[in-house]
Amino acid sequence: MTGAYDNQQITFLTGTNATGQSSGSSSGTAATGAGSNQPAQPDVTVTLAKELIRPGEPDAVTVSPAPAPGQTVTYQVEALKNGDASPAAVDANTGTFTAQVPGVYRVVATVNGVTSAENYADRVTVTGNPAVLTINPGSYALKAGSSPTTLYVEVSDQNQQFLPGETVTFLSDNPNVVSVSSSSATTNDNGVASVQLIPGQTGTAHITVTSGSVSSVVPVTVS
Numbered sequence: 001m002t003g004a005y006d007n008q009q010i011t012f013l014t015g016t017n018a019t020g021q022s023s024g025s026s027s028g029t030a031a032t033g034a035g036s037n038q039p040a041q042p043d044v045t046v047t048l049a050k051e052l053i054r055p056g057e058p059d060a061v062t063v064s065p066a067p068a069p070g071q072t073v074t075y076q077v078e079a080l081k082n083g084d085a086s087p088a089a090v091d092a093n094t095g096t097f098t099a100q101v102p103g104v105y106r107v108v109a110t111v112n113g114v115t116s117a118e119n120y121a122d123r124v125t126v127t128g129n130p131a132v133l134t135i136n137p138g139s140y141a142l143k144a145g146s147s148p149t150t151l152y153v154e155v156s157d158q159n160q161q162f163l164p165g166e167t168v169t170f171l172s173d174n175p176n177v178v179s180v181s182s183s184s185a186t187t188n189d190n191g192v193a194s195v196q197l198i199p200g201q202t203g204t205a206h207i208t209v210t211s212g213s214v215s216s217v218v219p220v221t222v223s
Contacts, residue, residue: 045120046109048097052125052164058096059124063109076108082159083126102128102159128157130166130212140197140220148181148196151218155191155211162191166211170195174205178220187211 049060067073075090083103090097090107097107108121134154142149151170155163166187170180181196197207199222207218 043120044109044111044114044116046107046116046122048107048122048124050124052127052161053099055100055102055126055128056098057126058091058094058098061090061095061097061107061109063111067111071112074110076110078106078108080104080106080123097124099124099126102126102157102161125161127161127163128159130155130163130214131158132156132160133209133211133214133216135209135216135218139218142178142197142199142220142222144199144202144222146199148198150194151197151207151209152192152194153209153211153216155187155193163187163211164189164191166191166193168193168209168211171208171210172205173208174203176200177203177222178205178207180207 045064047062047064049062053059061075063073077085077088077090077097077099079085079088079101081104082101083099083105084101085099085105087101088097088099088105097105099105104123104125106121106123108116110116132155134156135151140149140151153168155166155168157163164187167184168187169184170182172178172180177200179198179200181198185193185195187193193211197220199220202222205220205222207220209216209218
């Protein structure tokens with residue numbers, strides 16, 4: 001639901017922890033004894049600790065400059081792509097962002113009436129489970145006795161977001177024709193894993209590539 005917002009409000013205290021309640025459009029506000037005369041607030045910058053998280057995984061939110069005692073902070077969460085901001089929120093007690101729906105989100109903060117400009121807000125991508133395996137080329141023709149060839153696979157979710165840190169397994173149905181250098185590999189920061197295809201005797205083999213519940217079969221011919 002692009003363009004939906006979830007708001008949370010926090011007032012920072014001197015020597016007291018802010019408290020809040022979380023709901024679909026939740027807010028958490030604490031009383032303050034600070035004076036009303038506050039200096040002009042500079043640009044408000046929001047920083048998220050991680051750029052990629054999984055649904056339900058907390059991501060620490062930092063606002064700078066740090067709010068002074070008595071200043072009220074309101075967070076807005078916007079779903080920029082594919083996500084749903086209605087269950088997404090910044091928790092007033094922990095200072096963390098979470099979302100349940102995969103997509104791209106932006107977190108904006110307002111401190112004492114000053115709102116983060118677009119270039120001072122921060123974005124986070126909530127990834128889904130492996131849904132697409134991209135293997136190019138989709139088949140291989142090798143020569144018997146030749147050097148190993150690298151097979152690359154990119155793992156992405158249903159929103160075409162690449163997935164780092166995913167386990168990918170490789171299995172040959174005919175190791176005498178083509179064997180693999182490793183039975184598994186982990187995707188890098190770009191969501192790519194690789195394995196070496198080692199040609200043996202002439203014939204045909206099929207390499208089954210699997211990540212999560214998704215599999216793809218790569219035919220290999222050795223001549």
